[in-house]
Structures are given as C-alpha cells and as structure tokens.
Amino acid sequence: MLQGSGGGGMSPMIRMTNIQKTYRLRRGMFASTEELMAVNDLSLEVAEGETLGLVGESGCGKSTAVSIMLGLLQPDHGEVEIAGQKIDTMPVADRVRLIQPVFQNPNASLNPVKRIQTLVGQPLRLHGGANVDAEVKRMLDLVGLPSRLADAYPGELSGGQRQRVAIARALILGPRVLICDEPTSALDVSVQAQIINLLLSLKKELGLTMVFVSHNLAVVEHLADHVAVMYLGQKIEEAATDALFADAGHPYTRALLAATLPPDPQAGLPEQKLGAAAADPFATHQGCFFAPRCPNMRQSCVEDPQKLRKLRETMVRCERAV
Numbered sequence: 001m002l003q004g005s006g007g008g009g010m011s012p013m014i015r016m017t018n019i020q021k022t023y024r025l026r027r028g029m030f031a032s033t034e035e036l037m038a039v040n041d042l043s044l045e046v047a048e049g050e051t052l053g054l055v056g057e058s059g060c061g062k063s064t065a066v067s068i069m070l071g072l073l074q075p076d077h078g079e080v081e082i083a084g085q086k087i088d089t090m091p092v093a094d095r096v097r098l099i100q101p102v103f104q105n106p107n108a109s110l111n112p113v114k115r116i117q118t119l120v121g122q123p124l125r126l127h128g129g130a131n132v133d134a135e136v137k138r139m140l141d142l143v144g145l146p147s148r149l150a151d152a153y154p155g156e157l158s159g160g161q162r163q164r165v166a167i168a169r170a171l172i173l174g175p176r177v178l179i180c181d182e183p184t185s186a187l188d189v190s191v192q193a194q195i196i197n198l199l200l201s202l203k204k205e206l207g208l209t210m211v212f213v214s215h216n217l218a219v220v221e222h223l224a225d226h227v228a229v230m231y232l233g234q235k236i237e238e239a240a241t242d243a244l245f246a247d248a249g250h251p252y253t254r255a256l257l258a259a260t261l262p263p264d265p266q267a268g269l270p271e272q273k274l275g276a277a278a279a280d281p282f283a284t285h286q287g288c289f290f291a292p293r294c295p296n297m298r299q300s301c302v303e304d305p306q307k308l309r310k311l312r313e314t315m316v317r318c319e320r321a322v
C-alpha cells in the first residue's frame with residue numbers, strides 16, 4: 001500500500017511512522033564518535049494479508065528497519081504499531097504471538113546440539129502452550145518436512161530444510177506477521193525458489209502479513225504486493241509491485257531493475273547503470289543521497305532536499321524523475 005492510501009480507513013497491520021535510527025561509531029582509540037544515520041525518517045504501512053518487499057543494497061538500513069519493526073531495537077524517533085498496538089510497550093508474551101522473524105542464516109538461529117523437535121517446540125514451551133509434540137508435528141507438516149525429521153539434529157539437514165525448520169519455529173505461536181530478513185540469500189538458487197513458494201503458500205493458507213527483505217528485486221517480484229526501495233536509510237521509491245517493475249521512476253530503482261532483470265527490448269525501461277562511486281553512509285549534504293552516483297544528476301539535486309512525491313503509480317524521492 002502506498003503511504004497514506006490507508007487500506008480503506010482500517011488501520012494497517014504494520015505501521016511505521018517517521019522512524020530514525022543513528023549508530024554512534026568510534027573512530028580510532030582517541031578519536032571522537034561519528035554518527036551514521038542507518039534509518040532516516042522511514043514510514044511504511046502494510047495492510048493485513050499483504051506482503052511488503054523491502055529492497056536495497058547492503059548497508060541501506062533494511063535490517064535496522066526490520067529490527068525496529070520487530071521491537072528488538074529501539075529507534076531514536078518515530079513509532080511502530082503492529083495490529084494497532086505500539087510495539088515498544090507491548091508485553092513480550094503478546095509480541096511473540098503477533099510478530100516473528102525468519103533470518104538469513106538458519107545455522108545461526110538453530111542450536112546444533114538440539115533436536116528439531118526441541119527447536120521447533122521451544123517457543124511454545126517457553127510461552128506456556130499445550131500439546132507441544134502434536135503442534136511440532138503439525139508445523140513440520142505445514143512447512144513440508146517429514147515428521148521423522150523431528151528426531152534429527154540441524155547438522156543432518158540440508159540448508160533448505162534448515163530454513164523450513166526456522167519457519168516452522170517462527171510459526172508455532174501462530175503469529176499474524178512474519179518478517180523475513182533475506183531468508184533465501186544463503187541458499188542455492190533452486191532451493192531459493194522452493195522457500196519462496198513455501199512462503200507464498202503459507203501467506204495464503206494462514207492469512208499472514210509479511211515483510212520480505214532482499215537486496216534483489218527479482219526475488220521480491222513473485223512474493224510482494226508492493227515494494228519499498230531504500231537507499232542510505234531513506235525510502236526512495238514505493239509502489240505496487242507491478243507498477244514498480246513496469247514503470248519505476250527513481251534512477252536508483254531503474255538501475256537495480258537493470259541489474260537484476262534480463263534485458264527486455266519490449267519493456268520500455270531504458271537501462272540505467274550505477275555510477276562507480278560507492279554509497280557513502282557518512283555523506284552529510286542536504287540533497288539527494290544518490291546524487292553522487294546518479295547519471296541524471298544536476299547541481300540542484302545535491303543542494304535541495306528531495307521529498308517523496310507521486311509520479312504516475314509510484315511514490316518517488318526525485319524531483320527530476322519523469
């Protein structure tokens with residue numbers, strides 16, 4: 001959903017408003033601290049049952065944004081509401097039944113000396129649920145794993161199977177929201193497709209609201225209803241997935257598309273390449289953060305703050321986009 005489109009007046013399942021998060025970094029033993037704004041005035045809304053793709057290159061603030069969404073990290077400013085309740089004042093027992101993460105590397109989140117039965121059942125045991133064994137069996141079935149794997153250890157499973165275990169564990173408390181932070185990036189391409197299809201069918205079957213974080217636009221194309229593109233902490237474009245793929249307005253989004261999709265002469269999307277300069281998270285100028293790499297850059301881009309504005313079917317943070 002585009003910001004402000006409001007979901008027919010009902011409050012969205014996820015609402016992030018004007019989130020800002022700065023990290024303070026020490027440079028050298030005696031040097032003063034330097035500030036890095038990882039998330040800069042980010043607002044997002046996701047309607048119930050929808051999937052938001054959150055996209056951008058490494059370091060643009062995606063993980064920081066979703067950690068704040070999950071209530072695992074405190075923002076400097078701004079507010080997160082899940083199902084109309086503020087995340088920072090929500091009791092943990094309520095939060096874990098409402099919103100759950102699936103991370104990139106299941107190896108890091110699955111204790112190698114515990115059996116799958118124990119790992120998947122653990123959240124339910126911790127939060128006082130009943131019929132743990134039966135629920136674990138149901139969850140394994142839901143994510144397409146044979147129940148005999150309940151007795152296995154994570155090291156006996158393939159990468160794709162381990163990610164299915166992580167998804168089963170995230171779902172056992174029956175959350176309404178699933179936050180997937182690069183859940184397929186560590187997997188082979190063929191296994192990536194299986195996990196994406198699994199997430200798609202779970203979304204339909206369980207009515208889940210999802211946020212799917214990726215650096216790769218092609219990966220979110222099949223999953224997301226709408227996509228927000230981030231660059232150096234800012235949302236620089238947001239649109240329904242079809243509109244973004246057909247008619248992206250921001251030069252950065254167009255460059256991402258050119259980098260991830262095969263060239264299509266019919267598509268009418270001129271190929272746009274990123275300049276050689278890397279994104280500088282310490283840049284402090286007022287204007288567009290992408291300007292140093294932008295092929296369409298003018299002096300005003302560096303001087304004038306860029307606001308999100310409507311351009312055909314997308315919201316775009318670029319005064320020169322046409």
Ligand SMILES: Nc1ncnc2c1ncn2[C@@H]1O[C@H](COP(=O)(O)OP(=O)(O)OP(=O)(O)O)[C@@H](O)[C@H]1O
Pocket residue numbers: 023024025036038056057058059060061062063064065215281
């Ligand atoms: N704990 C931290 N302390 C200091 N800086 C941090 C910390 N976590 C992240 N950063 C910095 O904040 C910025 C945003 O990082 P973040 O991990 O949120 O981005 P990302 O888009 O998720 O990248 P990636 O895909 O590589 O994880 C980066 O410049 C990163 O170096």
